[in-house]
Amino acid sequence: MSRILRSAVRQAAIISIVVVVVGLGFNMLRRDGIPLIADAEAFRVQTRAEFMKADDARRLFEEGSAIFVDARDPQVFSIERIEGAINIPPSGASGEGIDWLTDISSSLICYASEKSQRQAGTVADRLMEMGSEKVFVLYGGIEAWQALGLPTERD
Amino acid sequence: MNGALGKILSNKYLVLVIRLVLGVVFIWAAIHKITHPGDFAQDIYNYRMLPHAFINFMALTLPWLEIICGGCIILGVFVRGSALLIGFMLFIFIVAISFALVRGLDISCGCFSSGAGGGGHGVAVDLLIRDILMFAGSLIVLFYAGSAFSLARRPD
DSSP, rough: HHHHHHHHHHHHHHHHHHHHHHHHHHHHHHHOOOOSSSOHHHHHHOOOOOOEEEHHHHHHHHOOOOOEEEEHHHHHHHHOETTTTTEEGGGGGSSGGGGGGGGGOOEEEEEGGGGGGGHHHHHHHHHHHHTSSSEEEEEEHHHHHTTTTTOOOOO | OOOHHHHHOHHHHHHHHHHHHHHHHHHHHHHHHHHOOOHHHHHHHHTTTTTHHHHHHHHHHHHHHHHHHHHHHHHHHHHHHHHHHHHHHHHHHHHHHHHHHTTTTTBBBBBOOOTTTTSSOOOOOOHHHHHHHHHHHHHHHHHHSOOOOOTSSSOO
């Protein structure tokens, strides 16, 4: 028994070294690699809403069964946004102006820029508090959408 | 473990089947994570178990651990080391899924499609049972693997 475990641990140590070298090396070589230490901001999105990948959001976009909610400031929204998106920054995510969103059956996909995902999380939470059920946050923000070459529009 | 049970568990065909199942499952699980490390990092974060500093390191190395262990256990190279690591990973997954279930976290498990909330399987009891069964399988391979159907002449 102990001989088996000793042998297994020795092999596991060798495999682990190979894994670290290959895993980190592969990430360094790829163009879309991620930093070794995560930017805390990237994960600091406290929201009750689920995240949705751009690929899945694209499917809903093509089916016309989603409304995109841009949670960035109006100035940034006017520069470039997801085609057909409406602008609801956190400061405007309350009141009668957006009540109509709770009455529709479409999915609501909130997004901001990758670095300001917290805004999207805040707006998503407000929409859920107001009664909307199918609320999501676009994972990776508008940058993930742009990376797939999906349609955007400008003023 | 001797006797009838030991004889059954050391059956070379049973061990081969378990090796193939574990290998295929782990290689399959790794592919999407390797191609989408950012999504997988988000899945790891959603479990709320690791400090930020380790999340990307885990997202970059865990899929390679899965794919290399999966390949080794199928080919019969470093079988015991691979079984030990696969068992260790499954133990961690079992703890993480149990933790998420107890805390009521409604998150993607990150097992195969690395959902980032989009299309992954949510954490649920069936996942827990699946991982416990595979964990038992990894222990069988660890202690009963022989040299049959292996590239290496001896398992150690």
